[in-house]
Amino acid sequence: MGWEASEGVVPVTKDQNLITWRVSELTEWDIKPVCYINLIHSAQCKVDLPVTVYKTPDSVFISTVNHRGPMMERQRYQLQCDVHNVAPVKYLTVKWYKGQTLLNQTTFNDTIETPENETVTLLIRPDRADDGAQYWCEAELDLGAEGPQLHPTNSSKPLSIAVYYKPKINETKLPSVVRVLRGYPEVLVCEAEGNPKPTISWSVSSNDNKNSETLTITESTPENVSCTARNTVGSTTRHVKVSIQGAQSECPLQLDPQRVVVRYGGSVAVNCYTSVLHKGMGWEASEGAVPMTRNQNLITWRVSELTEWDIKPVCYINPNDRGQCIVHLPVTVYKTPDSVFISTVNHRGPMMEGQQYELQCDVHNVAPVQYLTVKWYKGQTLLHQTTFTDNIKTPENKTVTLLIRPDRADDEAEYWCEAELDLGAEGPQPHPTISAKPLNVEVYYKPKHSNSTETIIQDDKDMLDCTVKVNPAPTYTWDHLKEKISSSVLKSSELSPGRYTCTATNTLGRDSKVFIVKSTGGF
Structure with missing residues (x-):
């Protein structure tokens, strides 16, 4: 018996029942050692030793693609993660994080054993809550039960992003109606959040503008004033009605x-x-x-x-x-959407596991948009929601998008969107909602067995079951058999003790499972 290998070969020996293949510094990436024996009463037989030679990345680096400086709220940007000199790539997973939250992960089906460079991207659409957020990526090698535990991981240095967004005035601190008692001035404070930091200005009349966060209201102040917060991204205006109270000025309506x-x-x-x-x-x-x-x-x-x-x-009276x-009556005229429709953007047919896709929700002819919320669901799980700041009263069409990166668990999942009008306490209850017809997604993914090796005792278990759930459906092949068999199941009672490898293959990749068949008396 002996070992054949490109490194660590052991010459044939007749006087031992145990021989060891040993290499002190293994430098062959695709080594395939074989232990063989020349039996006295039969021909030579051999056993292949599966060897995985791995290398952790030299570096993992995150960057933005074709962009520098602050990002604009709700615009789309692409992040890139570069993993340098890692092997074998088929065991690599690249994970994306925002802070400590896992956003997405990508696996690979390359069969090359030698080190490679891999680049993966992530599309993001940041909002104001993402200002100052840290994105980072991590390369993880999952080499199975025989590999190192914990899995070797290399992380990039975090990428901190700045997000520019238009101002939003704190409406809880600035009411829409201010009642001022005659002879007692009231100071209004206009606070706004925005990036870059917004400037504040008050409009008291058509010819009067005041650049300050505060405004003192007196009995001589016009009935309508407004505060505007402005930065390089946009502006937001809050209108305030001034009501002068007192025995001589209160309107008796x-x-x-x-x-x-x-x-x-x-x-x-x-x-x-x-x-x-x-x-x-x-x-x-x-x-x-x-x-x-x-x-x-x-x-x-x-x-x-x-x-x-x-x-x-306006109701008026001449006392x-x-x-x-006079007294103004606030009136909100609304219209529910004619239709809500969900679709995929620039894609048809099955989606590939780990790739990114964009869904689109079209809401047709709805008013007023400032009370509209568009919600995204997968099944019954709320994924995301979008509100609007438009102050247009007449009906509009609105389109919102959602980025997804489906995995095998999402095969046959239902995505749908819903348009909801929240018109306040005076509006209809429950809130009017219209939902899109669900979009069923089909996900293609490569085979992956839950266990890579299974030992079968012939009298205890009768079947070798290589069946794996996968899309599209795989073909099955067995080695170490005289004939190629396409079935995913074999009867152990019809087989000789030994090692049988089943390979499931579809258009995305392949995965093998090893069965060790032993007789009741051992093998």
Whole structure:
């Protein structure tokens, strides 16, 4: 018996039952040692020794592709991870992280045994919450149960990103209506978050702008003021109505309800009433105006089919003891989408495991968009949601996208998107929602057995089962048999004791499983 190998060969020996193949410094990448024996009463037989020679990467480096400097919110960017001089690549997994959160991972089906360089990319669409986030990638070699534990890993130096985003005014600190008691000034504070840091300006009248975060409101301040936060990305404006309170200035009108939400083409009715003597009261509106009347203390603004998107009704009164005063009625006219549709971008057919794809959700003819939320689901799991800051009142079409990188567990998964209108407490409950028809994805992935080796005792287990779940369906081949057999299952009772290797192969790759068949008396 002896060992044949390109390194560490052991010449044939007749006087031993145990011989050792030994190499002190193995430098052959694709070495294939064979132990052989020349039996006295039969021909020579041999056993191949599977050897995996590995090398951890020289370096792992992360970078941005064709971009430098800050990123803009909601724009798409590509990160690149370069893994240098690693082998064998088929056992390599490259993982992407944001902070401590695993974002994605990529495996390889290369069969080359010698060191290679590998480059993988990740598409990101950062938002304001990602400003200052650290992205990094990690190369991991999973060499199986016989390999080192823990798995060898090499990580890149983290990449910190800066995200530029337009200002967002803190609405909880700046109410939409400010009531000021006559003779007691009120200081308004306009705070905004943005990157770069926004500048703040107040517009008190058409010819008056004040660059400051604060504004002092007095009885002489106009009824409408606004705060604008602006940076290089964009601007946001918050409108504030000033209501001067006091015995001589408070308007003696009450609205019921004080705000209305109505579907486009729907009916609406709001009461305006007073408890004081007056010379006349009425409603001004582009639809449903009520002429001034002197003999009533309650008048109703009513429209049977409201078709004005930006209607601004005003109830007014001319009290006996002062001049005219008015009260505005906030009206939100909404329309649910005509349709919500999900699709893949620039792709048809099955998706490949580990590759990145873009899904698109189209929401048609919805208003107002500022109350719209588009939600993404996989099955019943919420993946992501998008809101909008548009202040346009009329219907718009909106398109949002989602980047996915499916794995084998996602085969036959259902992705879908949903458009929801949250119109506040005065709006319909529950919130109107329209969902897209689910998109079923098919994922192609290479074979992978749960166990690489299984020992079979013929009397204990009758079957050698090499079946593996995979897409597309694999073909099966067995070695060490006189005839090639395409079945994934063999009967152990019909086989001689020995080593049998089954290989499952599809268009994406292959994976083998070894069965050691032993008789009841041993092997």
